[in-house]
Amino acid sequence: MSEKNQTFLEVKDLTVIYTANKKIVQAVNHVSFSLKKGETLGLVGETGAGKTTIARSILRILPDPPAKMLGGEITMDGVKISALSEEEMRKIRGGKISMIFQDPMTALNPLICVGDQISEGLMLHSDISRDEARKKAGEMLEMVGIPASRYVEYPFEFSGGMKQRVVIAMALACNPDLLLADEPTTALDVTIQAQVLDLIADLQKKLHTSMILITHDLGVVAQTCDNVATVYAGEIIEYGTKKDLFLNPCHPYTVGLFDSLPSMVGDEERLKPIAGLMPDPTDLPQGCKFNPRCPYATEKCRSGEVPNFEVSDGHFCRCWKYAKEAI
Amino acid sequence: MARYILKRLLSMILILIAAAFLIFTILYLTPGEPARMLLGGTATEDEVRTMAHTLGTDRSYMEQLGEFMINTFVRFKFGNSWLYKVPVMQEMNNRLPHTITIGLISMILTALIGFGLGIIAGTHEGKWQDSVTMAITMLLVSMPNFWLALLMIILFSVNLGWLPAYGIDSWTSYIMPIVASTLGGVAMQARQMRSAVLDVVRADYVTTARAKGQTERKITMRHILPNAAMPAITMLGGHLGGIVGGSAIIESVFSIPGVGLYMLAGINARDYPVVRTCVLFFALVSSIAMILTDIGYAYLDPRIKARYTNRKRKEEKEA
Numbered sequence: 020m021s022e023k024n025q026t027f028l029e030v031k032d033l034t035v036i037y038t039a040n041k042k043i044v045q046a047v048n049h050v051s052f053s054l055k056k057g058e059t060l061g062l063v064g065e066t067g068a069g070k071t072t073i074a075r076s077i078l079r080i081l082p083d084p085p086a087k088m089l090g091g092e093i094t095m096d097g098v099k100i101s102a103l104s105e106e107e108m109r110k111i112r113g114g115k116i117s118m119i120f121q122d123p124m125t126a127l128n129p130l131i132c133v134g135d136q137i138s139e140g141l142m143l144h145s146d147i148s149r150d151e152a153r154k155k156a157g158e159m160l161e162m163v164g165i166p167a168s169r170y171v172e173y174p175f176e177f178s179g180g181m182k183q184r185v186v187i188a189m190a191l192a193c194n195p196d197l198l199l200a201d202e203p204t205t206a207l208d209v210t211i212q213a214q215v216l217d218l219i220a221d222l223q224k225k226l227h228t229s230m231i232l233i234t235h236d237l238g239v240v241a242q243t244c245d246n247v248a249t250v251y252a253g254e255i256i257e258y259g260t261k262k263d264l265f266l267n268p269c270h271p272y273t274v275g276l277f278d279s280l281p282s283m284v285g286d287e288e289r290l291k292p293i294a295g296l297m298p299d300p301t302d303l304p305q306g307c308k309f310n311p312r313c314p315y316a317t318e319k320c321r322s323g324e325v326p327n328f329e330v331s332d333g334h335f336c337r338c339w340k341y342a343k344e345a346i
Numbered sequence: 347m348a349r350y351i352l353k354r355l356l357s358m359i360l361i362l363i364a365a366a367f368l369i370f371t372i373l374y375l376t377p378g379e380p381a382r383m384l385l386g387g388t389a390t391e392d393e394v395r396t397m398a399h400t401l402g403t404d405r406s407y408m409e410q411l412g413e414f415m416i417n418t419f420v421r422f423k424f425g426n427s428w429l430y431k432v433p434v435m436q437e438m439n440n441r442l443p444h445t446i447t448i449g450l451i452s453m454i455l456t457a458l459i460g461f462g463l464g465i466i467a468g469t470h471e472g473k474w475q476d477s478v479t480m481a482i483t484m485l486l487v488s489m490p491n492f493w494l495a496l497l498m499i500i501l502f503s504v505n506l507g508w509l510p511a512y513g514i515d516s517w518t519s520y521i522m523p524i525v526a527s528t529l530g531g532v533a534m535q536a537r538q539m540r541s542a543v544l545d546v547v548r549a550d551y552v553t554t555a556r557a558k559g560q561t562e563r564k565i566t567m568r569h570i571l572p573n574a575a576m577p578a579i580t581m582l583g584g585h586l587g588g589i590v591g592g593s594a595i596i597e598s599v600f601s602i603p604g605v606g607l608y609m610l611a612g613i614n615a616r617d618y619p620v621v622r623t624c625v626l627f628f629a630l631v632s633s634i635a636m637i638l639t640d641i642g643y644a645y646l647d648p649r650i651k652a653r654y655t656n657r658k659r660k661e662e663k664e665a
């Protein structure tokens with residue numbers, strides 16, 4: 020049990036920028052979080068908040084240029100992976116860490132049969148023959164509910180949901196220690212969504228994999244995550260257990276996210292969307308990034324960094340509202 | 347697949363028949379009487395009339411067309427040259443090797459060098475490899491091949507004396523014609539390939555492959571290249587037609603006794619059997635290039651292949 024409670028992945032002060040037309044996009048700003056073995060962390064937030072960039076910088080597959088990791092330290096299982104050479108990193112990609120991509124329609128190479136796309140990763144990371152890799156890839160297909168006989172078929176012969184399952188099989192083929200699931204269900208319809216989530220949860224239990232689940236769907240978070248982090252304009256503005264966030268959302272933005280969901284109880288006629296738009300990432304506001312949209316914003320919010328306040332044990336929030344509770 | 351190829355071959359015959367019809371009609375409608383052109387300005391009316399009778403050009407359009415079509419497609423007879431009185435086919439047999447050698451080698455070089463440069467440029471976007479390739483190809487694209495040929499003759503034949511300036515004596519005679527007819531195509535092909543690679547490099551499945559831990563080299567060979575080759579192959583097919591069709595220019599510059607030069611001579615002398623046969627030959631080469639392109643597609647892209655096999659399956663079910 021003691022091993023289980025150890026911090027498995029630690030991200031410290033991660034900062035990533037994109038440069039486009041001489042403008043600097045501050046995509047991820049000083050993000051820190053940690054993850055224990057077998058746990059699932061949900062990253063929620065709007066499109067463009069920097070969730071995918073966080074995941075891709077863990078795997079170090081951000082296109083450089085335009086992306087650049089300015090600072091930060093990523094440690095996994097005691098190894099500082101942010102300092103590894105490209106060659107060493109290549110061995111970790113797909114082996115210890117793997118990623119499920121957002122759009123199954125484009126994540127598969129249209130010219131290679133699905134089975135070979137799964138065995139490609141297997142052959143890279145374990146010392147097995149082509150035949151063994153094929154057999155294992157067939158087993159992976161069976162595991163995600165696709166008959167192994169469809170090994171030789173091409174992506175265009177599969178439906179969207181099946182393609183996503185192939186992508187999942189591909190990501191899980193090498194029994195990764197860490198799975199980065201980037202909106203694995205966004206491109207699917209709701210019925211398939213539930214199936215895919217169950218599948219991931221099952222496999223995660225079986226293989227004892229830690230997972231970072233990126234989504235903007237709070238329902239998905241409720242179903243799968245242990246801890247949740249709200250990401251806004253490249254910052255984690257609230258972090259806590261699923262219970263903390265769902266029962267006691269603290270940051271005005273997180274509250275706003277919940278308010279913009281239809282509620283099953285009560286008979287409110289209208290949803291309450293969060294006023295305004297995400298700030299321009301090339302020109303982030305001073306102080307709290309949320310202050311232009313925040314109904315509680317004060318002078319204090321408009322200057323200086325907002326510290327991370329601990330609302331309750333393990334529940335952090337970047338908002339001055341909780342300042343006195345922290346002191 | 348075999349069925350598909352067979353179907354394409356059948357459609358090729360239709361294309362050739364159409365080409366034969368067109369070239370016959372165009373030549374028929376061309377002003378100026380062949381008999382008079384062949385005999386020269388001093389011939390009398392009587393001589394011209396006798397000549398026209400021997401050539402058969404005094405008969406009606408339909409009669410002539412019918413005879414030409416039957417001779418070409420049923421009897422496979424292409425007639426004698428009106429000017430030299432020798433069978434056109436005999437002359438073609440002597441000339442074909444030159445044109446085909448230049449065309450094929452030029453084609454292979456275009457594909458290999460063009461694809462290679464395009465991939466290098468595309469995978470190094472914005473770096474020096476890209477800029478250098480693009481600068482060179484821009485230069486080559488804007489240079490007409492006959493002008494390049496003349497420059498090469500001045501440098502390598504006149505000044506340095508390394509290569510023969512005209513005719514075909516040994517394999518060295520092929521070097522300059524091949525280079526002249528290759529470089530422009532290489533440049534076009536490289537630019538096309540580069541833009542195709544740029545499209546594919548950003549594709550999600552390339553990121554997927556990278557996330558699997560695949561090496562950059564294999565990512566290029568397995569994931570980028572086949573996907574980027576599709577549009578480039580289309581161009582390559584058209585290009586083969588272009589090389590052979592454009593052989594008239596290169597062959598005149600280097601005085602190579604090939605099909606292109608034969609056709610030019612035929613046009614100048616109103617030697618219709620020669621012109622018709624040469625045009626049909628070019629049409630044949632172009633159609634074959636197109637079929638090869640389509641087969642290449644089907645080979646590379648399972649989606650296209652499936653369309654044919656599915657149709658086959660359906661037909662089998664219905665039967």
